[in-house]
Amino acid sequence: MKHTAQIGEGWSLEHDGTHLPAQVPGCVHTDLLAADLIPDPFIGRNERDIAWVGRRAWTYTRDLPAAQTSDEAHERTDLVFDGLDTAAQVTLGGAELGRTRNMHRSYRFDVTGRSGELGVTFASAYDEAAAVQASAGQRPNAYPEPFQYIRKMASSFGWDWGPTVVTAGMWRPVRLERWSTARIAQVRPLVTVDGTRGRVELRVDLERTATGADRRLVAQATVAGTTARAEADGDTVTLVLDVPDVRLWWPRGYGEQPLYDVELTLTADDGPLDAWQQRVGFRTVEIDRDADEHGTGFTFVVNGERIFVRGVNWIPDDVLPSRITPERYRTRLEQTAAANVDLVRVWGGGIYEDEAFYTACDELGLMVWQDFLFACAAYPEEQPLRGEVEAEARDNVVRLMPHPSLVVWNGNNENLWGFRDWDWEEALDGNSWGEGYYLGLLPRVVAELDPTRPYMAGSPWSGSWDHHPNDPDHGTYHSWEVWNRQDYTEYRSNVPRFVSEFGWQAPPAMATLRRALPGEDLAPDSPGMLHHQKAEDGNGKLNRGVARHFALPEGDFDRWHYLTQVVQARAVATGIEHWRANWPRCAGTIVWQINDCWPVSSWAAIDGDGRLKPLYHELRRLYADRLLTLQPGADGPELVLANQGAEPWSCDVTLRLMRADGTLAARVSLGLTAPAREVVRLPVPPEVTPATGSAKEYLVADADGLRALHFETRDHEFGYPEPRFEIAVETVGQERDTVDVVVTAQTLVRDLLLQADRIAPHARAERGLTTLLPGESTRIRLHGTQGAGANTIRAALFCVEPA
Template identity: 55%
Template sequence: MPAEIPGCVHTDLLRAGRIPDPFHDDNETRLHWIGHTEWVYETTFDAPEEADRVDLVALGLDTVATVSVNGTEVGSTANQHRSYRFDVKKLLRRKGNTLTVHFGSAYAYAEAVRAAVGERPNAYDEPFQYIRKMACNFGWDWGPTVVTAGIWRPIGLHAWSVARLAEVRPLVTVDGDTGYVEVFVTLDRAAPADLVLTLQISGGTATTRIGADEDSATVAIDVADARRWWPRGYGDAHRYDVTLTLSTVDGATLDTWHHKVGFRSVDLDTTPDADGSRFVLRVNDTPIAVRGVNWIPDDAFPTRVDRERYRTRFTQATDAGVNFLRVWGGGRYESAEFYDLADELGLLVGQDFLFACAAYPEEEPLAAEIAAEAHEQVVRLMPHPSLVMWVGNNENIWGFHDWDWQQPLDGRSWGGGYYFDLLPRTVARLDPTRPYWPGSPYSGTPDLHPNDPAHGTTHIWDVWNTHDYTRYREWRPRFVAEFGFQAPPAWATLRAAVSDDPLTPDSPGIAHHQKAREGNDKLLRGLAGHLPAPADFDDWHWATQLNQARAIRFGIEHFRALRPLCTGTILWQLNDCWPVTSWSAVDGDGRRKPLWYALRRAYADRLLTFQPDGEDLVLVAVNDGPAPWRESVEVVRHSFAGDALAGVTLDVDVPPGGAARLTLPARVATPGDPAAELMTAGDATWFFAEDVDLRYPEPAWEATVEGDTVRITAHTLLRDLALFPDRLDPTASVDDLLVTLLPGRSHTFRVRAGGTPDPAALTSRPVLRCANDLAHLVAPSVNPL
């Protein structure tokens, strides 16, 4: 069968029509045999022109590979996260050479390592911690089990003479208006010769001579009047082109290295204070209010994600107010395109080393692989100004403390040597320009519980797993690195992936695309006390998506209102790797769920939010914009009929990065009828009871459809009005969702679609929904024009 490189066995088999789509229905389970099977990739090639050396360069082999040229083994690999180079010159013929890459079963390798080093606990019944491979390949509580094999990054020949740049390690710093670039170079030589290393940036040039017996060198340059790289919202993400050239003394170029770099400083402020200790990320000495999302591989088969798809996903993030991406430790070190786009857009990136939810052995063969992997990845990523933090692992320190690991470990290694020794030493030695944090979560010292909310980073998972989302208000964290709530994907995404007829929350395809333990039960439990029990699948789909959006907006607004105590939130999660019910804001087909629109409001530069303050209510104004926020805000208590019952005008005056708590008079904040009143302040709303306890009117509206606009005029209160045009046209999307209208007020939705949806269908249930139609199961009063 033909193979496409980069790629993997699954994508090649799928392209050849030999397997069904693993994402459709429950096909995934019938394809598990692929990960237990050995595979061979083979090609023929001609040798390049004469050179001192000819290397076979494999930038990524997944994962247990034996590489042969013309029948002679040249090397073996066991790490998806490393690149490899093999000297093959002596094996080559001028024409008709054969390259063979034999991939062993990842399962067989991992199970052999497990047998050698002993069993270790983990979160799933899969051996992912015994092999250096993308852990979520083995399945997760949002991902399929698709254990891949293949040549997943480019492979080719590199012919070179005399010497080449084996490693280029640029330290980029800034002091005042002066930028500094110091480049440490390691050479690979084929012949002794004096060489010249030339560094060029911003019109400046620096050179150094390398003796014939030297294989390393350093060259440095200063850049006067350096423009700094700033995160989005704080200034321009300015970058400079850098070129490094290796040449002979008579000027013949041997090798070159190009990159873009940015001048910026970054540090973590963890100063103790009266509430514990701070966790403040500072860029260019400026505290950054982190509005983040967790990033997982955007496809279970990563080679299908190209630069344009990254740009689409990053645009979805920035359009929702996101300024920080945390690359989660169960996935991969992302591609050059990922970090380059983050650099360009001013998106901050926190990079986990690849350890997640398991006790990891520190014995061989893993120890040496991890040391080499960490070295390579730190050097590869350090030129990127967007990368502002290295994190040792995801939840493993927490797991060691709280997940009943210690008895089964019985004193055996679990990864602590990596997180507290190897990795911080590697970062400090190679890249002292950015901070290292041992884990997520972590509280800054082994003497503290690793998930102590008063210190460091915190993961909040009692909400969703065991508690209602209103429990977020009991948390007072310094920095939230994970928290989330589930919902199904968009209707068109679900319908394309699942052929169940009829669809029910527990029909086979829907159930298969819910990987979380007791996930659908938790979805229903999450509705209790908030929204009525769904009457049918359409109501289940709408209610669970609405509840996810409300839960996350509730949590983020609470955390942001704690400013300056809480300095950042990183939502679990932005994206999905396949069509699944999950915690994502953007589903596996790239469609925005209602959560995305709620996130855009909750992550706005300027946020107004009503918050309890003891027995009272306050209005909190949070300003993450670049300028002071000064305006008058009208706060009004309304009846559901739209009557203004009481009001007050408050003056907002908040500096950049600050928050203000504005007292509300009792006459405004105290309802006469809690079941039929609400408060508004700009985009902020406050209902005095949960939906199930409110006397919602039966929703009624007037709808006008003209071209790509749908204008809704409310005849009654319409809470969380939402339009789902993808139910009619899978290509369709809408610019806004979750709009609350008082009687007499209007809102215009803009629909982007490949076709022209039927106006009547576009403006009626289940395409047009609101929260109060869940309480009124009869058909609402609609007058489409």
């Protein structure tokens, strides 16, 4: 039977003539940090001081001892690297085993009967990129770093939310595999379902030793009590398992996520040789891209159910990805699911994530949209990159295809759009730029290896060159003009078929800033704040976003920090409420972004230290099955009930016309029903509609604990009263560290926010932005208070104030 041994221990990293202890999996940065030889790049402006690490070569070594007697029973010994970052030379006993140039592949070397010093020398990624650029020629990109010339995590070269920390090292496990006769080299499970009958077709590739070339081998597979057995014909064998009465895997919110163990064994006459095990789920998935009266649709259909996607974009959770543990994946994805998200897009400037990521998504019912790793650049299609791209695609399609959560392969991020709109065409002057990958190579690989899933050429993409790549009426759409140049109310100016990127920035939590910028007198333009703001004119866009609605606070960082959080949450809410109200014409939104890779001002809902921003709590409301919203209409505000639930939503909606001074002007109650998976939209009755442009009255809609507001003017024009409220602190159970903060409003209190991390770094509140009418109370559960009193808690409470 095959024997596997991890060899993560005993490695050394050469540095200035000395040998440092090295951790594998890991990278040069994590080893230098552990040795206290570089400062933490996340703190202050240390990023600049460690830039040299990515610009030199590094060598790892360890002893590979001779095989023990027990090991000699195996005919073959392979040295397997699951991930080498990136351009590496592998040697054993001074002789070269091979060279690599792709972070996103695995590598296998025959080391049978060999021993000695094992060495892995990594060239500078900059040197490798320069060599490829010299051969292939210059190509345009969106950032001043050479990431398109090397098959490496593009965002390690910096992004508009990330630092430039160019890594090197064995970032995934290393092991020795000892085997005889034959081994299972690759398994492709094609999983389909027809009604309640499932089918698993296992296409198995084998590798044989010379003595095993003609031996009779038998493969046997079992799933859900069904067994198939077949004799291997050469180096391949196919087993088909028809499974009756299977339960369907559903996205969260649509059903359960049953998973089935598939167990495969390979045997010879004298016993077992190898085994493979994986979990699969039975479900169908397609994307309806049919033309209609509005253009070209883009609707996910899972198990025959048409779905409005409630999605988020995912970036690597750490700029040093070897630090992302299975537990960290699970925590972040559980947070994502708790925000009522049902799809996570793995963005193309990052990595094909670890198995733990996709396993968690399988179990949590989070659909995965997987980009191939191309982003914001023109990529050469010549060798050596072309061969690497195909090998990488084949590696990862086969590795990830067992996961039922994976619902679509996407060719690239923004490159088709970039070619058309970012002045690339003239600069390229006919040179290759990646189109052959996205419209040729990658769809062929997917069709060959994983025909059970849809492929699309890119995001955004209208489906063909007959339409602009980012045409909102055709296919997927990225909405960045609003953040870059307009007010967030402009999200309502169109109804895209599917919004696969849009978002608005805000700083991280205050405790995250204090940890990342120790001792700094915080201001929007203080040195550390500017360094941790990577977007072009990011602070200018933040300030303009605030100033369009509020008086921009001068010299009051706390107020500025609060208002930027409010605007971020409101901006995303404006888009999602509008687009959900236009289902089924618009069939999904994928917010940029759920997570961060370091402490930074960004579009994230969860900051780089894992703290929840107000946007996160707003996503929970926006992505809930039932959404109540008031939308501007041609003849006044309209009431919308968007019901993504499986059952009809019948409720009494109370509409109140309120005056700014807290008095009630008019009230109407409506009994309404929104059918399952449908939207109901109707005009607000005139008697509760605020006068056009009124700064003294506003509309409130309430139903089943949900609330929607409509103001005719922007905040700095509205006649807000000076907010007044009382608070009481109530201990919860016997735990002094958990309290309920009860806030009772005496006036209109809009967008009340308890910033728990201001009380204690690890404190957290279970609520985000909340609006109270005069006389109303709300209860905010607060954890990790360390016995804080009412005055301390009050100091962490913010709300909208008169201009």
